[in-house]
Amino acid sequence: MTRTPHPASQAAELQRRLRAAYPDAACALDHRDPFQLVVATILSAQCTDARVNLVTPALFARFPDAAALASARQEELESLIRPTGFFHNKARNLLGLGQALMARHGGRVPADPAALAALPGVGQKTANVVLANAFGVPALAVDTHIFRVARRLGLSKAPTPEKVEGDLCRIFPRDAWIELHHQLIFHGRRTCGARRPDCAACPLLDLCPTGLGKFKDPHLGIRFQPQDPAPAPPPASRVPAGTGPRRIVSLVPSVTELLAQWGLATRLAGRTRYCLEPPWIRATVPAVGGTKDPDLDRIRALAPDLVILEKEENPRSAAEALTRLGIPWIALEVRTLVGAAAELRRLGAAVGAPAAGEARAAALEARLQRASSRRGPRTLALIWRDPWMSAGPDTYLGDLVRQGGLTPIGPDGYATLEEAALEALEPQLVLLPTEPYRFTARHAAELQRRLPGARVHRLDGRALTWYLSRTEEGLDLLEHLASSGAP
């Protein structure tokens, strides 16, 4: 008996999470009818769907139906499908498919599982794909992604795709099979990759014994480091009344957090994989790539009515691509704390929460007015190591240091520094934020030995670099440092 029982409630929760994470999950093979789908599915063996989609337009233009395919010359078929690999075999199967469809089914693809599976090059798995996607017949074909993901999630311990399929069909209700098939494939491709599953950003982490390190990964044979599962979302979201975009994609981690602080989390349709706060966002909002390499296909599939970018955080090319796709976007620019107040208002207006933006901006401005004009020790903020890199006086972090009562030093912008330049700057205070580089206590001790005339402090990186959502927290931290007499 290979089945691993999985409680029905757990299965329902998995479905809910997968639905939220992959709302665009669908058959990735371009097709217009059952004939095109069965041909594309045969070509997809040992080949990516994207590559099949490059080949099929010319193939279907030349051979639009079973009758045309039945009389094809094998050499011509081979040259048309060559990029999909194993083209001798696939061409033979396509030719046989056309002839069998003409001889047994009047040129039409049958909707009967046994008749489908008996066609050349089809078999059980292809038959299930065609039944589900062309005829809407509940089926759950297990491919390499589903096989891996199902076993990692503990849904099955079975050693073959056929047995895993049996386990999944027992666990999940029949009317969920088609949707689940696509969702598990998307999950395997986008998050639970064969060699490097992204467990930290996985919306299923707290439901996954492999990701939690409870047992060895059945695919790689190693035990993963236990991860902290994201806590559950709060029971009720505070969505303010009013208008504004309803499907927001945020490509800025601190803005994602800010929108949740404003009670707008339910309007988030997408985030980057670095948008990890509040933690439960991982389980409820799908990731769309990174901040520097957002996945535009995934963003487009989410049909957002607003994408939020920041000029330093995200590449200009992302904004240009969004324009070409006709997707509305806003690009923030946060270089100073006065600028942060202005951007809070602009963001509040853009997301339909002007009162929240105004309140936060006014509080920040009031605080800046009260800030001491005293200039404390010469402070160098380092943000990277190997090579050393600093955040200069003209950056957001530089201004946070200044407004916190310290004196930012170093070259403008984000400059790399030789060891000698570090010493030549003669800092009195060196800040090592724990983000974006993970400075450790050991790094701080090393630097302290190299710069004996300075005090080296390792500080919460999010407080120092997550503008807008944590600006006040960063100010608290630096004001405390300034008033505590450091160095």
Ligand code: SF4
């Ligand atoms: S937690 Fe990791 S192993 Fe488990 S499903 Fe997610 S990505 Fe895969």
